[in-house]
Amino acid sequence: MNSELIASRYSSRRVAANVCLPDPSIDKPWTLESYRANGGYQALEKVLSGSIPHTDIIDTLKLSNIRGRGGAGFPVGVKWSFMPRAADGQKYVVCNSDEGEPGTCKDRDIMRLNPHALIEGMTLGGYVMGATVGYNYIRGEFWEPYQSVEQAIKEAREAGFLGKNLFGSGFDFDLHNYLGSGAYICGEETALLNSLEGKKGEPRFKPPFPAAFGLYGKPTTINNTESFASVPAILRANGDWMDGEWFKNLGVENAGGVKVFSVTGHVERPGNYEINMGTPFSELLKMAGGVWKGRKLKAVIPGGSSVPVMPAENILKSNMDYDSLQQNGSSVGAGSVIIMDETTDMVAVLERLSYFYHEESCGQCTPCREGTGWLYRILKRINSGRGTMEDLDTLLDVANRIEGRTICALGDAAAWPVQSFLKHYRHEFEAKINAGITHSYPTANAA
Amino acid sequence: MSNPNRTEKMLSDFSLSEIERELSKFPADRRQSALMAALRIAQDEHLWLSPELIEYVADIIQVPAVRAFEVASFYSMYELSPVGRHKISVCTNISCMLRGCDKVVGHLKNKLKIDFNETTKDGKYTLKEVECLAACAGAPMMQIDHDYYEELTPEKIDLILEELK
Ligand SMILES: Cc1cc2nc3c(=O)[nH]c(=O)nc-3n(C[C@H](O)[C@H](O)[C@H](O)COP(=O)(O)O)c2cc1C
Ligand code: FES
Numbered sequence: 001m002n003s004e005l006i007a008s009r010y011s012s013r014r015v016a017a018n019v020c021l022p023d024p025s026i027d028k029p030w031t032l033e034s035y036r037a038n039g040g041y042q043a044l045e046k047v048l049s050g051s052i053p054h055t056d057i058i059d060t061l062k063l064s065n066i067r068g069r070g071g072a073g074f075p076v077g078v079k080w081s082f083m084p085r086a087a088d089g090q091k092y093v094v095c096n097s098d099e100g101e102p103g104t105c106k107d108r109d110i111m112r113l114n115p116h117a118l119i120e121g122m123t124l125g126g127y128v129m130g131a132t133v134g135y136n137y138i139r140g141e142f143w144e145p146y147q148s149v150e151q152a153i154k155e156a157r158e159a160g161f162l163g164k165n166l167f168g169s170g171f172d173f174d175l176h177n178y179l180g181s182g183a184y185i186c187g188e189e190t191a192l193l194n195s196l197e198g199k200k201g202e203p204r205f206k207p208p209f210p211a212a213f214g215l216y217g218k219p220t221t222i223n224n225t226e227s228f229a230s231v232p233a234i235l236r237a238n239g240d241w242m243d244g245e246w247f248k249n250l251g252v253e254n255a256g257g258v259k260v261f262s263v264t265g266h267v268e269r270p271g272n273y274e275i276n277m278g279t280p281f282s283e284l285l286k287m288a289g290g291v292w293k294g295r296k297l298k299a300v301i302p303g304g305s306s307v308p309v310m311p312a313e314n315i316l317k318s319n320m321d322y323d324s325l326q327q328n329g330s331s332v333g334a335g336s337v338i339i340m341d342e343t344t345d346m347v348a349v350l351e352r353l354s355y356f357y358h359e360e361s362c363g364q365c366t367p368c369r370e371g372t373g374w375l376y377r378i379l380k381r382i383n384s385g386r387g388t389m390e391d392l393d394t395l396l397d398v399a400n401r402i403e404g405r406t407i408c409a410l411g412d413a414a415a416w417p418v419q420s421f422l423k424h425y426r427h428e429f430e431a432k433i434n435a436g437i438t439h440s441y442p443t444a445n446a447a
Numbered sequence: 448m449s450n451p452n453r454t455e456k457m458l459s460d461f462s463l464s465e466i467e468r469e470l471s472k473f474p475a476d477r478r479q480s481a482l483m484a485a486l487r488i489a490q491d492e493h494l495w496l497s498p499e500l501i502e503y504v505a506d507i508i509q510v511p512a513v514r515a516f517e518v519a520s521f522y523s524m525y526e527l528s529p530v531g532r533h534k535i536s537v538c539t540n541i542s543c544m545l546r547g548c549d550k551v552v553g554h555l556k557n558k559l560k561i562d563f564n565e566t567t568k569d570g571k572y573t574l575k576e577v578e579c580l581a582a583c584a585g586a587p588m589m590q591i592d593h594d595y596y597e598e599l600t601p602e603k604i605d606l607i608l609e610e611l612k
Binding site: 090102104107108135141144176178179181195196264270271336340344352353356359 | 472473474477480481482486508510514517518525536540541542544545546577580581582583584585586590593594595
């Protein structure tokens with residue numbers, strides 16, 4: 001472990017409650033010893049040795065109002081209730097640690113700093129959903145987080161928190177890490193399942209949904225790293241055992257608890273901040289030290305590159321929760337808050353994002369495969385001062401023709417930035433076209 | 448499927464045992480689930496995946512070679528042509544761009560005298576442009592082999608490269 005790097009991440013964040021990110025005062029929080037000393041595996045032990053009915057746990061999760069942290073915000077308790085627990089045959093829980101959405105860097109820290117919370121959460125998931133095997137799908141570049149979770153799995157097995165007949169309950173659960181090999185699309189849950197089967201990461205048609213036909217065709221539930229890692233703390237409920245109200249009350253209506261926001265870009269203290277849902281954006285910005293270099297805020301992408309961009313005046317009246325961000329024109333997404341100051345060239349930013357979607361489209365659906373290439377080429381042209389006014393209409397036309405016409409949401413994710421950047425910053429695109437200005441932000445991509 | 452003419456052993460005992468360990472994570476009839484790991488392990492030993500090596504891995508996993516070629520060409524971390532001893536991958540996505548990855552890229556290109564997807568003459572470094580590596584709070588950043596390096600400056604890059612064997 002590169003502990004120096006980890007220490008530097010600590011210094012740049014503050015937390016409201018330590019659910020996924022451990023208290024900075026804890027020494028080596030990734031060890032089993034530290035995790036145990038701070039309440040770790042208590043939830044699992046109580047549930048298994050007390051034979052707590054799985055329905056009670058689902059009720060607690062529903063009450064806690066925790067919504068999936070991978071981007072779509074689906075309630076975790078509801079998803080867990082969809083699994084045919086009593087059905088014969090193998091069932092699986094799968095953790096999505098692919099973390100590829102530009103601007104998102106929270107699951108990496110959860111795995112480096114708090115791997116046992118993830119293991120405990122997945123094991124509880126296995127118990128609730130009747131699965132005896134779990135896989136944690138980690139993106140291929142994450143060698144350090146992979147080693148961190150490998151080590152934690154080893155510790156947990158040796159201590160009897162993974163394996164056969166856990167806490168004498170008769171329940172078996174084992175967990176394996178799986179390392180990907182570089183493909184954003186594998187964050188999409190059905191592409192992830194294909195990848196786990198050793199195939200190309202191409203999304204599957206839904207339905208059937210993974211709860212009916214998942215890994216190897218067996219019932220499977222996929223949740224994000226942060227979703228699983230939140231579960232033990234929700235059940236511990238700070239001492240009020242299994243009282244879902246505790247977590248719920250940390251947040252606001254429709255958004256329970258705390259969540260990790262990755263604040264990046266033009267701020268003084270980039271970092272991961274685990275804060276109450278519903279915290280005003282302005283407070284989060286303050287925690288991150290404000291806009292860097294004393295500059296003014298221009299725009300924010302609040303949930304990772306796939307959610308619509310918000311001009312400063314819209315985000316400054318928003319709170320960090322699902323309803324508030326939606327009312328003001330965007331979404332929580334994966335909680336990846338990308339800050340842009342007054343000097344930011346919005347055309348250059350959009351060109352870079354469109355290059356990403358073009359690179360990462362898996363090529364299965366024609367509108368996405370061809371459309372993302374069109375978007376990128378037109379934006380490159382505009383950004384280099386060779387665009388025309390008709391190009392702006394073509395951009396929107398192409399984006400609209402991708403949206404809603406693909407197997408998975410990568411196509412939508414490519415279209416939304418284009419639509420929102422043009423909605424709010426059309427004048428910047430027009431200015432480049434009129435003046436034939438070359439880009440002020442040198443884009444690094446070679447293509 | 449198996450090539451009867453191939454007798455050459457292309458992977459070390461260590462790599463072969465690592466592949467066995469990966470196979471043990473999956474049901475016995477789901478060996479293909481270990482294909483990606485086996486390709487990674489083979490690449491770790493040989494730096495890149497030659498067609499012969501991919502076929503060799505396919506034989507170990509007991510899948511048709513075409514399955515292994517499909518997978519090797521789908522994922523960006525597999526190298527299908529020779530690369531340098533160290534792979535330097537620079538993120539140029541949004542958070543890194545906002546914090547000046549162009550300076551990192553410029554410095555590396557000048558220093559190593561290569562462009563993206565090129566290898567230095569001494570075979571030591573290959574430079575790559577990559578998408579967001581999920582270390583955006585440490586932007587600008589790069590990955591060299593297994594390790595991440597964050598909050599990069601030209602001076603820091605010089606120190607990092609000096610320490611690489
Ligand atoms: C293109 C694409 C990429 C995605 N990437 C991720 C990812 O990196 N991590 C993640 O947890 N979810 C990602 N998702 C969402 C998953 O499909 C899925 O909804 C999520 O893992 C479910 O977990 P949750 O309910 O706990 O949020 C992605 C979706 C799409 C369409
Ligand atoms: S944008 Fe560079 S690591 Fe995320």
